[in-house]
Structures are given as C-alpha cells and as structure tokens.
Amino acid sequence: MSEERLNPLLLCFEGRSPFANRMAEQGDFEEVPVGLHRFPDGESLVRVDARLAGRHCVVFCSLRSPDEILFPLLSVAYTARELGALSVGLVAPYLAYMRQDKRFHSGEAVSARPFAHLISNHFDYLVTVDPHLHRYHRLDALYRIPATVVSAVPLMADWIRRNIEKPLLVGPDQESLQWVGAAAELANAPFILLEKTRHGDEDVDVKLPEVANWRERTPVLIDDILSTGNTMSKTVRGLIAEGFAPPVCLAVHAVFAGQAEALLTEAGAARLVTANSIAHPTNAVDLCDPVLHALREHLKTRR
Numbered sequence: 451m452s453e454e455r456l457n458p459l460l461l462c463f464e465g466r467s468p469f470a471n472r473m474a475e476q477g478d479f480e481e482v483p484v485g486l487h488r489f490p491d492g493e494s495l496v497r498v499d500a501r502l503a504g505r506h507c508v509v510f511c512s513l514r515s516p517d518e519i520l521f522p523l524l525s526v527a528y529t530a531r532e533l534g535a536l537s538v539g540l541v542a543p544y545l546a547y548m549r550q551d552k553r554f555h556s557g558e559a560v561s562a563r564p565f566a567h568l569i570s571n572h573f574d575y576l577v578t579v580d581p582h583l584h585r586y587h588r589l590d591a592l593y594r595i596p597a598t599v600v601s602a603v604p605l606m607a608d609w610i611r612r613n614i615e616k617p618l619l620v621g622p623d624q625e626s627l628q629w630v631g632a633a634a635e636l637a638n639a640p641f642i643l644l645e646k647t648r649h650g651d652e653d654v655d656v657k658l659p660e661v662a663n664w665r666e667r668t669p670v671l672i673d674d675i676l677s678t679g680n681t682m683s684k685t686v687r688g689l690i691a692e693g694f695a696p697p698v699c700l701a702v703h704a705v706f707a708g709q710a711e712a713l714l715t716e717a718g719a720a721r722l723v724t725a726n727s728i729a730h731p732t733n734a735v736d737l738c739d740p741v742l743h744a745l746r747e748h749l750k751t752r753r
C-alpha cells in the first residue's frame with residue numbers, strides 16, 4: 451500500500467475534546483495526540499509523535515479560549531507541513547473571534563479579519579459549525595481557504611421535537627433569525643424574536659414583542675453562542691415576568707464564560723442544552739455525524 455492511501459491523521463490536542471475521539475472512532479482516521487508543554491515563562495511547545503510525511507493531516511481544535519490555543523494550533527500546522535504532510539485541514543467546531551466583525555470604536559481591530567488571516571495562512575481548509583455570521587454573511591468573505599459551515603439547526607430542531615411538547619421558539623435578537631426561523635420550520639413550531647441592545651460585555655437589555663397568544667407554550671430560547679449568559683438570562687426573566695413556564699435554553703456553542711450557568715439558573719431557566727462544539731456538561735446535541743460528513747468531502751478532493 452502506498453503511503454498516500456493510508457488513513458488521514460487526526461491530530462487532537464490532548465484532553466481538549468471527547469468530540470475528536472468520537473470522530474476518530476467513527477471515521478477512518480488514525481488519531482494522534484498533540485502534546486502541549488507550557489514552559490514556566492508561558493511559552494508553549496507542541497509535539498506530534500507520529501510520522502507525518504506523505505500523510506493528510508486534520509487538526510481538531512475547538513476554539514474556546516482562543517488566545518490560549520492559537521499559537522500551539524498554528525505551530526502544529528506549521529510543523530506538520532515542515533515535516534512533509536500532504537495537506538493540513540482544520541476542524542474547529544467552534545470558531546472564535548467572529549463577533550468582532552466591525553470596528554465598533556475608532557482604532558479597534560476588526561478581530562475576525564486578522565484571526566481569519568492567520569488561520570487561512572496555515573491551513574488548507576476549514577470545517578466549522580454555525581460561525582457567528584452577522585455583518586459578514588459568508589465565511590469566504592473572511593477566510594481565503596475552502597470552508598464548510600455545518601448547521602446545528604436540524605439536530606437542534608430534532609431535539610426540540612423529541613423533548614418539548616408545545617414549544618415556542620424564542621430568538622433573543624434579530625440576527626438569531628437565521629437559526630430560530632429555520633429551527634421553527636423544522637420543528638413545526640411558532641417563533642418570536644426579541645430586540646436586544648448591548649451596552650457592554652455583560653450588560654444587555656432585551657425587549658419582548660407581543661406574546662399574549664403564546665403563553666400556554668414552553669419557551670425554548672435559541673442562540674448560537676451562550677457566553678456570559680446575560681442575553682439568555684434577561685430573556686428568561688422577561689418571559690417569566692410575562693407569565694410563561696420556565697424556559698429551556700438551547701445554544702450551539704457552550705462558551706459559558708464566568709458565572710453564566712449560575713446566572714441562568716437564578717433567572718429561572720428550566721434546562722440548559724447545548725451542542726457539543728465545545729465540551730460541556732450541558733451537551734445534548736451531537737454534531738459528530740455532520741462534521742464528519744463535511745470533513746470527508748474535503749478529504750475526497752485530496753485523495
């Protein structure tokens with residue numbers, strides 16, 4: 451058998467995600483752990499203990515806490531190429547830095563752009579799940595490499611159908627229409643959108659529309675990113691104040707920064723449910739199959 455026919459290598463940062471282990475089990479990959487050493491001065495050193503020459507390599511790395519992992523990630527890609535990898539792709543189920551897609555104040559970085567530039571310089575292709583596409587409508591407006599966006603919506607809609615009897619889907623802001631509208635159609639449920647005003651990192655206000663017709667339904671909040679939890683907790687409080695049953699909070703990316711979980715529980719959320727793009731105890735929607743499918747499509751073009 452020639453080396454090019456060997457299964458692709460799936461390079462995974464040790465301990466960062468059970469998702470990668472599932473992918474390796476289900477796909478035809480050889481899983482290789484990436485060793486990550488932190489020196490006392492904060493520098494890092496990566497090591498891949500496998501022969502990479504002549505192999506297609508896929509690096510799996512979800513990008514929560516991106517500043518911690520970005521240099522090791524780029525370093526792995528650089529080293530794989532230096533050691534003769536045929537191709538180096540990136541599977542990043544959560545893609546960071548998509549929300550700073552505009553210069554909100556003079557002199558600020560539009561972080562989505564330098565981040566995309568670095569990733570595009572080091573990888574041949576990208577597979578991700580529901581990146582926060584707001585002012586940029588497509589990833590190829592930012593990324594110079596082929597990029598596949600996997601949608602978590604069908605799986606989230608399926609979760610709703612199986613678990614909630616009479617749901618009312620709730621989007622916390624107008625941009626959530628892309629997820630909420632599609633999920634509502636698939637789950638055959640009505641939806642409402644709120645108006646959100648963000649005053650700061652942890653300071654948001656939401657305004658509910660007229661909800662009188664829906665009070666007998668269970669609200670299911672849907673958002674792409676659950677970060678500090680302020681958006682969802684304000685929404686939960688607003689709905690409970692309007693006489694709704696405790697809402698279910700459903701998010702794609704379980705960032706859970708700071709005290710998000712406590713904030714949502716105190717606000718009265720009945721249940722927190724997330725997809726597994728970021729490993730978290732609330733994961734209940736498994737993205738492995740569609741991500742694997744997208745990855746296989748990229749790899750087909752490289753055989």
Ligand code: R5P
Nearest residue numbers: 673675676677678679680681
């Ligand atoms: C931003 O517009 C996103 O879609 C989310 O609504 C936002 O990231 C949630 O952030 P937080 O949980 O910090 O309110």
